[in-house]
Amino acid sequence: MARRDSLPPLNPTRAFEATGRLLSISKAADELAVTPAAVSRQVRALEDFLKAPLFERVRGGLVLTAVGARYLSELMPLFATLREATEAIVSGSQSNNVLRIRSPATFAVRWLIPRLASFHRLNQNIDVQLTTSSAPLNFALEDIDAGIQLGDGDWPGMNTQRLIPNELVPVAAPMLTLKRPRQLESQTLLHSLARADDWGLWLAAAGVSRINALRGMRYETSLLAYQAAIEGHGVAIAQKALVEKDLADGTLVIPFGPTLDRGAYTYYFAWPSGKRQTAALRAFREWLATVVQS
Missing domain, CATH: 3.40.190.10 (Periplasmic binding protein-like II)
Incomplete structure (x- = not known):
């Protein structure tokens, strides 16, 4: 017999996606602006709907089951696309003109910021929002479009563009x-x-x-x-x-x-692979390539 509806309930699915991505009910609750108890109820409701456990409750936290990990890997790009589509409608065309970039502080202060004025002169309609951190880039968890990272440039899920010699x-x-x-x-x-x-x-x-x-x-x-x-x-x-x-x-x-x-071990501009590039990101990449070659 065909199931009455193969689409899962949205709120429980949203609660599971946040919990699975953060591996924390309390952090998911903060992100969704609800109580931890509400998140737990929503996750249980989705498990009941799917008739499969999504998490194992272990001492000190949560662990995704095999089913949960597979389901989360399918849901995350769908939610990312949904957020992007919603932001485009809510913010209008301006959302495509905001570029959020993260960089190590030293690279930002000593190389990138002194050159950014030339990018703004060429692209006055693009708003670059720059933050700094030396933590590894994680596009699944961070609200950024691209970043600068030190390493060999071979990072799963990322496209890279080499910058300065190290x-x-x-x-x-x-x-x-x-x-x-x-x-x-x-x-x-x-x-x-x-x-x-x-x-x-x-x-x-x-x-x-x-x-x-x-x-x-x-x-x-x-x-x-x-x-x-x-x-x-x-x-x-x-x-x-x-x-x-x-x-x-x-x-x-x-x-x-x-x-x-240090050869290949240097700074790279990185952005998520498998995701549509905005015009702002393409413009920034092309500008970086020109600056590096000059």
Whole structure:
């Protein structure tokens, strides 16, 4: 006998999609602006409708069952499409002209923001909304259209476009008057927590084995480490493309080589694959390609 209706009830399905995506009833409740008890009832109602368990309730949280994981993977793109279609109607044509991008703070401040004015001059109808974080990009959980990420560029579910070369060089204030790598033994090494291996990689490339690559001062971002170097607090290991202005105006110098090129491990512009690209995203990608080549 044919089932009376193969479409699931919308509110329970919406509650399951949020709970499964966040793996938390309380977080789903916050997102949907309802109580956790209401979310639990809705999820149970969907399980009753499907006649299949969607979650296992384990100590400390929820785990999707095989059925739940498969169902969630099918629902998430449908809900994303539904949100996009709704926003397009509610916001009119303006929704296509908003581009939400996330970037690591150092890259945003030292490379992207100084160049954004040229994008705005060429695309005055596109509103770029830029946020910063060093966390890995997750387009399923974040309300962003694209992002910038450091790595090898081979990330599942993402298209990528390579940006700057990742060339590592030591940098210091000119007052330190350094001439040879072995002088680093008497200097404070300035580290970024987000790039903890850089000093070790550079020292190995320079053939310097007597220096402990882990000693020195640690900062949350390279941005802070570069500023500490400018203030004369020690020697930072820098991505050359991100300190170009400081090198040009003399607030930082490269006291000695070598330059270590990390090759494919660098910054990439990334956006979700399998999703329709807006005109704003295409325009930004084309602008980035032009800027990188210049």
